Every structure is written in C-alpha cells, then in structure tokens.
Amino acid sequence: MTEQTARRPSRLFRNLNAKIASIPMILNALVIFLGGTIWTIVYSFTDSRLLPRLNFVGLDQYRRLWVTPRWLVAVENLAIYGACMLVFSLIIGFLLAALLDQKIRFEDTFRTIFLYPFALSFIVTGLVWQWILNPNFGVQHVVRSLGWTDFAFDPLYDSSIVIYGILIAALWQGTGLVMCLMLAGLRGIDEDIWKAARVDGIPTWKTYLFIIIPMMRPVLITTLVIIAAGIVKVYDLVVAQTSGGPGISSEVPAKYVYEYMFHAQNLGQGFAASTMMLLTVIIVIVPWAYLEFGRRK
Amino acid sequence: MRYQFITAALAATAALQFAGPAAATDLEVTHWWTSGGEAAAVAEFAKAFDATGNHWVDGAIAGSGDTARPIMISRITGGDPMGATQFNHGRQAEELVKAGLMRDLTDLATKEHWKDVIRPASLLNECTVDGKVYCIPVNIHSWQWLWLSNKAFADAGVPVPKNWDEFVAAAPALEKAGKIPLAVGQQAWQTSGAFQVLMVAIGGPDIFKKVYGDKDAAVAGGPEVAKVFKAADDARKMQAKSKVQDWNQATNLVITGQAGGQIMGDWAQGEFQVAGQTAGKDYTCLPGLGVNAVIQTGGDSFYFPLLKDADKSKAQEVLASTMLSPATQVAFNLKKGSLPVRGDVDLNAANDCMKKGLDILAKGNTIPDTNQLMTEDSLTQVNDLFAEFFATPTMTPEDAQKRFADIVSKAD
DSSP states (O other): OHHHHHTOOOGGGTTHHHHHHHHHHHHIIIIIIIIHHHHHHHHTTBOOOSSOOOOBOTTHHHHHHTTOHHHHHHHHHHHHHHHHHHHHHHHHHHHHHHHHTTTOTTHHHHHHHHHGGGGSOHHHHHHHHHHHTOTTTSHHHHHHHTTOTTOOOOGGGOTTTHHHHHHHHHHHHHHHHHHHHHHHHHHTSOHHHHHHHHHTTOOHHHIIIIIIHHHTHHHHHHHHHHHHHHHHTOOHHHHHHTTTOSTTTTOOHHHHHHIIIIISOOHHHHHHHHHHHHHHHHHHHHHHHIIIIITTO | OHHHHHHHHHHHHHHHHHHSSSOOOEEEEEEOOOSHHHHHHHHHHHHHHHTTTOEEEEEEOOSOHHHHHHHHHHHHHTTOOOSEEEEESSSTTHHHHHTTOBOOOHHHHHHTTHHHHBSSTHHHHHHEETTEEOEEEOOBBOOOEEEEEHHHHHHHTOOOOSSHHHHHHHHHHHHHTTOEEEOOBSSHHHHHHHHHHHIIIIIOHHHHIIIIISOOHHHHTSHHHHHHHHHHHHHHHHTTTOOBOSHHHHHHHHHTTSEEEEEOOTTHHHHHHHTTOOBTTTEEEEEGGGTSOOEEOBOEEEEOBOOSOHHHHHHHHHHHHHHHSHHHHHHHHHHHTOBOSBTTSOOTTOOHHHHHHHHHHHHTOEEOOHHHHSOHHHHHHHHHHHHHHHHOTTSOHHHHHHHHHHHHHHOO
16 A cells, blocks of 8 residues: 555556547647647638638738628528527427427337438438428428419528528427437436425426426537537538528528638638637637536636 | 560560550549530540540539539649649639649640630630640630520510510510520529620620729729619519529520520530420520620630649640540530630531531630639629529619629729
8 A cells, every 4th residue: 555655656647548549639639620720710811812822911801701791691691590490409309308208109219200310411401301392392382282272382492581491401300319318318317306396296397397407407518519519510401402592592601611712712711701600609618618617616 | 485485475565565555544534514415525525535545534523613613623732633624714723823733735735736726816825824835725615695495485476586675575475475584593603694694795895894804893883784784683583483503404494495595605505405406496596695796715624733643644645635636626516515616627517506606706706704804702702792683682783783893893
C-alpha cells in the first residue's frame, strides 16, 4: 500500500493507453475542425474567387452578403424551418412516445413503422415528398379524382408556403428518431414513481407534464442537440425537393454557401456566409453552455 | 538456337506494340451532356476517339452545367484531374488557367493551324491567355432561338407566329385551347437566359453589349431595358403554368404540343431530332425571336488539365485534334444541333433551322455570349434575380430592373 503511494505516477501519465488512443481524435479536432474554421474565417475577409488568395478587403463580403435578397430569404427560411422543426418534432415525438408507452400491443411493430423513415436519406425523402406534393400526381390529384375537383394543395409551387412543404417532409423523416429517444427516456423512469403518483391520485397527464418531463432532462438535451444540428445543416432535403424554388423562395443558408463557393466561383462570399452560420450556432450554444456548465460550479 | 528464337519472338511482340496505334490509353472526359440529343452527339466524339486506338472513358455528370462545373473544378483543384473536360466558351475556367492547372496547347494549335480554320476568330481568342492556347472550341451554340410547336398553334386555331409580338398576341388563344403559351424550366439559368434573349430581340444587340459587356448601369436602368423588362413580364405571365424543372422537359412540352413555344438555345434542336420531328413541318424556329436575327457565339470548349502521365498527355493531343477534325465536327454538330467551329466543312445534311443559323453566321451577325462577358459570380446574381422574378408574380418589372441595374453596376 505504502509502496504504491510512493510510486504514484504523475497525472500526465495516468491512463496512458487511453491518452495515446485519443491523440488522433484530439489532432483531428484541433487541425481539421479548429484549423479549418480559422482558415475559413480568415479567408472570408479576402476577395478570393475560384482559388483562395490573401487579398484582404475588410468586411466587403459581409456587407454584400447582408444586402443579397437570396441570403436574406435563406436566413428567414431557416428561422421558420428551425423554430417549427424544433417545436413540432419534440411535441409529436413525445406524444408518439407517450402513446407507445401505454403498454400497447404490437409496440415493436409501431416503433419500427415510425422509425423507418429515419433509415431513408434526405435525398430519398425529398424525392418521395416532391412526388407526393406534386399537384399533377400527388395528394391534390388523388383528392381531386375522389370528387373534390377544386381541391388545391401544392405547397411546393407556392412561394409563400414552400418552406412548410419542406418542413412536412423533414418532420416525417425526423420525428421517428425523436420518438425513440423519448421512449428510451420514458423507459428509464423508475416504475415506483408512477406507482407513487397513482397512489396520490395525480392524473396521468399531470404526472407526465410535471414529474416525468422534468426527470427526462438529459434525454431532452440530447434530442435538442441532435435536432438543432440537423436544422442548421439542412441542404440535401431542399435540393431534392425544390432545388431552392420556386424562384429563390426555399433557399437555405447551407445551399447559399455551397453555390457561391463552387458554382459562382466566389470563395470569399461563400466563406463569409458560412462564418455567419457558425456565428449563429455560437450565439445559440454559448448562453446554453454557460447555463448548463457554469451553474454546476 | 532456341534462345535466339525466343528473343526474336520477344522483339516481334515488342515491335508490334510500337507499330500498332500507340497502346490504348484510357482518357476520362467529363461533360454535362446527358439529354437524349446531347448523349447521341457526345457518342460521336467517343467513337472518333476510340477509332484512334485510345479509349474514351465517359465521365458524364447529370444535372446541368451548374451541377457539373463545381464537381469538375473541385477535381482539378483537388489534385485528381480528368483527361479532358467541358466548359462553356468564356470565363468559366479563367482562374484555373491562370493558376497553371490547364495544359498549354499552343504547339498543337500552330501545327494544325487552328487560327486559320476556326471561325469566328473570337472563339480561339477566348481560349488564348497571354498568347497561349488553352482550350479547343468544339461548337457554337446560340441562345437566340424561339421554338414553336406547329401542332399547338393548329389546335388553338391561330397561325404560327413570325415574331415575338405575334407570339404574345397569340397567347390568349393558346390558353383557351388548354395550352401553356410559353414553356420555361424553373432552373435559374433558363429564366435569365430567356431574359437576355429578349434583350437582344427587343433592345437590340447594341443594348445587350452595353449592359453585359460594358456593364453600363445607366443603360441597364434606362428606358430601353425597361421595355425588355416589360416583355419579360409578358413572358412571366405566359409561363405561369409550366411547372417543369429541366430544359428538356420544357422542350418536351413543345414537342408534344402541350406548350406553344420555348425560348431556348439551339441545343433544343437535338431533342426535336431525337423525337423524329422535322423543322418547318412539326416545329418552327425563329432566330432572334424573329426580330433581330443574330447568333450568339457561345458554346462548348474542351480544356485539358495538366497531367503527369506522359501517355495520357499524348492521348490528350490526339483527342484535341480528333475533336477539331472536319469529319468529327460534322458528325457531332449534326447530332447536337449546334454549328461547327470551322467554316470549311460540308453541312448539306443540316436541317432548315441549322441552315438559318449558318446563314446568319456567314453574314457575321454575331454577338458574344454572356459567359464571355461576365464572371460566374455576377452571372449567378443575375440568375438569382430572374429565378425570383419569374416565380414571384408580385414583383414588379420596375423593382426587378432597379435590382438588375444594381447588379450590373457591381459586375465584373
């Protein structure tokens, strides 16, 4: 015992194997993520066109970005899509999970059905919903052929609501996962809590709202992070469903970045836009991280 | 004795290898020619190149040039260059050439007298940077065409129009007959393309050159261009019901007589050909919308990235001269619906529309393509504006013109 304390290795060499094993990941994070981010930010202040070059032009790219109608539309779309996606996927996901949690028959079957869309990529989802929402052979056509001949439902061809058409597809694809996460959270709640609530005569909905949901905080946070990451990077769904149309009314920031970097051959403008995306993420994450981790101290 | 025999055999095989057409080299060629007519045309290149004993590896990228060019550029800048790649005439590959990523073809160009055979000379000038030739033009494509379906007009009971104004006047009759007057695919480049065609037809070639060439914002915001925006507003109303994406889907609406017409470059002709239609009988073509008959000298060029492999570099030269050879030029352009880049070839097989085009070209009524005048960056902004304009009925032509003038003032 004494011998062991005497030869206690310094902190640096404790768990040496684990530390060596994590070196690649640390390097990856530092060089690729941090390095790449800094590189992008630096070049967003240059007038790089097809190839990066260090010719600084100050905030010109940002000034141009914030007067470009396409970028403004993209930001607005992301805000609508983000808010709706967050709220609806959480609510629908939780409701589905709560319903599945009622010890129903064929639970496995239902869970598989609800989760199945998640197995499809956004591209496939987008194409499927492009067809479903197409007025010539989708929902509108089916309802019309049933007799309601003046029924109109073509969100993808109406610039004022096209983003909701995309939202429907995203919800269909994403809520299954939220449901599964929530279900796992619900299953993690001790059975005794339910028994105690029942003994006290608390109605089921109140138990869910005031006891179970606060206890599911860790699961909720995980889900939130997963949904939020999905929102910011939404790109392929839009490309498959509308490719930004009609006109520019379903553009999203990620698409703007891609198209200005590679298609318009203006790296500087693309970098400026992607830096703005990063900034938004930081603005959302920092206060949350401060609350989450700052409080623990 | 036996030893000698083996050596002789070996020598013979070795000799055979050198004697035959240089051992087949695979050369990957990337392009975005994927519609029916385009694929038939590019097959002519592949056939001619394979006949030289090399092997054409087809790198077709589906979508449009907008989808394909980023892939091509990132492959070249990322150090995985293909053997040859398509770009449009103009400034799309400008920076790649300046960065030294493209191969200098000057020697081949002098040997084969490209300067004397390629017409109009502006095409080779586009390929020339600092006196060196970096690409080879393969065809001339012009945006300035209006394609009309004779069947649609017959169904509507009106004569086939002879110019843009007659077409606009016929629109209500077409609509009454359940036709879409004007078919426009919803991709951004198609709407902005239609606009610049209208500008040449209604404003005239000089206005076009001042706006796109000199980037004169005063002209772009002036009364002449206001008329063009008025016409674009007509076009917007006429295309309101055409809900297709790709240009060839829109062309198909014209081919099947569901739509009255389409403003599209002469590459649409390949589609009419594949569908077995005859110019003059089944469809009508109006160069310059029947107003200002001019030909835009846009089109496609092939660039050859700098490669380390000596065999492949050699094959690049073979491909370049194959593409420009008279026989290939005729075979390719007949299928493509475009005009050949050399004037000394026999095009008796050309149809009525192509002959109209060749005629205009011979008279020298040419204007440059937008790709030759503006950078991709500026053109993307113009594309975005027209994508929005054509999809937003509430956007007034005056607002659109103001924004257009603004883009032109900042364009380079």
